[in-house]
Amino acid sequence: MPDTQAILARHSEQAAQFESAKGPVSERRSAAIVAALKRSAGDIDILDKQIALEQAINDSPLVLGNKVTLLQDGPATYAAMLDAIAGAQDHINMETYIIEDDAMGQTFAQALINKQRQGVQVNLIYDSVGSLGTPKAFFDVLTEAGVAVLEFNPVNPLATRGNTWLLNNRDHRKLLIVDGRTVFLGGINISSVYTSGSVLRRSPKASQGANAWRDTDLRIDGPVVADFQKLFLQTWDKQKGKALMAKNYTPAPVAVGKDIVRAIGSTPDDPYSLVYLTLVSAISNAEKQVYLTNAYFVPDPQLIQALIDAAARGVDVRLILPSYSDSALVFHAGRAQYGPLLEGGVKIYERQGALLHAKTAIVDGVWSTVGSSNLDWRSFMDNDEVNAVVLGRDFAAQMAAAFAIDQAASQAIDAQTWAKRPLGVKLKEWLARLWERWL
Known part of the structure; x- marks a missing residue:
């Protein structure tokens, strides 16, 4: 993993830069935007440092003029996605880890x-490993x-396009782009397992039970969609897909809202994971709160230290993690x-009554991210991932409200009680950690 602090130090003096639907924004207006964000969220240092680092390592700018809609759980997300598909006029670009041959897939x-x-x-x-159980007849x-279908890094070496068989590099992204103007992204695959939802309410007793899935997605309309479109087209080219039908994949950008968004894509081809570096640096710059919700938690030493260091600075660090999982090895390795x-002062909660699959973060009430990336070695080193970073108090408040509901539906982990857990549980954790790099 990269040395986040060293990279941050090299770029901490850069001024924030933004783009609008009309192109780059002047330095004067950029400074005014940051000042306004600080007034709305307190005089916090994360904005200067974090914006500087992000623009130094990522060629995707912070883009003004977007409308971000928070979508919680499969039913709401699928309804919004299908509605957008029905309204498409020019093209639809879809990228997913899993698409199953079940009722929702059909x-x-x-x-x-x-x-x-x-x-x-x-x-x-679609990803070859993620959709391994989907029959060829479906595609x-x-x-x-007439749909142009591309299998990402085929499991069958005879189907490899090129000279390299990259079985370990998986496409974990979930993107739906409609007409180059609307994008959906987050943690939700195309599968009927998400159709139950988690019934988000303030009482843990309101959850639907063991078959419910808790996830988070975004719908984003506006100029930043062009950057997500760019990521999709890059993947298509890298995978040597057939030439795409000529369509208006890059429509003229139009401002439709007030949200500030950055698209962040990571691949194993990068010198380091842009998603990972962005998140660890945000935690390192936090002054007030770090609220993380994640499905598969197998952190590396630098991420663990960043969380502990933040807590030591007086930052309120909270993690909402699964109380059970569809991957026993990941579950025990994280525990x-x-x-x-x-011991370092980080508060940990385990979500009850639903299988937690969301991947979100909120820092200092102004910086938020939602995407496909888990907090594990595979997401940061082996997978293609995509996240959106959103700056602004209003959206962060929506995220914080959802976090509070999840926390109310969770069980707090007490340090003293945890230290006395059974020997058999500790043995499972020790065995799982032997595989953590590959989980």
């Missing part, structure tokens, strides 16, 4: 086929209808790290 497949038949070009990237039907974190 619903999306039919929606995409319908648009293809209407003359809207549909381009689909053949899409292809026969093996609870001891040092609890």
Whole structure:
């Protein structure tokens, strides 16, 4: 993992820079934007340092003029996605880790086929490992209808496009881009397991039970969609997909709201994970709060230290993690790290009544991120991932409200009680940690 502090020190003097639908914003207006953000959230240092670092390591700018909509759980997200697909006029670009041949997968497949038949070009990237259980016939039907389908790093070495078989590099991104003007991203795959939702309420007793899934996505409209589109097209080219049908993939940007957003994509080809570096530096710059919600928590030593150091500075550091998981190894490997974190003053909560699959962060009431990246070695070193960073108090307040509801539906982990957990549990954690680099 990169030395975050060393990179931050090299770039801490850079001034914040923004872009609008009309292009780069002047230094004077950029300074005014940061000043306004500080007035709304307190005089916090994270803005200067974090913005400087992000723009130094990432070629995607902070973009003004967007509208960000927070979507919680599968039912709301799927409804919004299918509505956007139905309204598509020019093209649909979709990238997903998992698309299953179940009721929800068939619903999306039919929606995409319908648009293809209407003359809207549909381009689909799916991950070979993530969708390993989906039969070839499912994708053949899409292809026969005219949908351009691309399998990311095929498991079958004979299907490899190029000279390298990259089985360990997976496409964990979840993107749906409609007409180059609307993007959906977050943690939700295309699968019926998400259709139950988690019934977010303030009481833990309100959850639906063990079959419910808790996840978070965003719908973003506005100029920043062009940067997510760029990431999709880069993946298509890198995977040597067939030439795409000529469509208006880069429409003229139009401001539609007031949200400030940066697109952050990471791949193993990068010298370091941009998503990881961005998050660790945000934690390192925090002055008030760090609230993380994550599905698969297998942190490296630098992330653990950043959380402990933040708590030592008086930052309110809280983690909401799963109380059970669809991956026992990941679950126990993450729990093996609870001891040092609890001793360091980090508060840990385990979400009850639903399988937690969200990947979100809120820092100091002004910096938020939602995306596909877990807090594990695989996401930061082996996967293609994508996150959105949103600056602003109003959106962070929405995120904080959702965090509070999840915390109310969680069980706090007490340090003394945790230290006395059974020997059999500790053994599972020790064994799982032997595999943590590959989880």
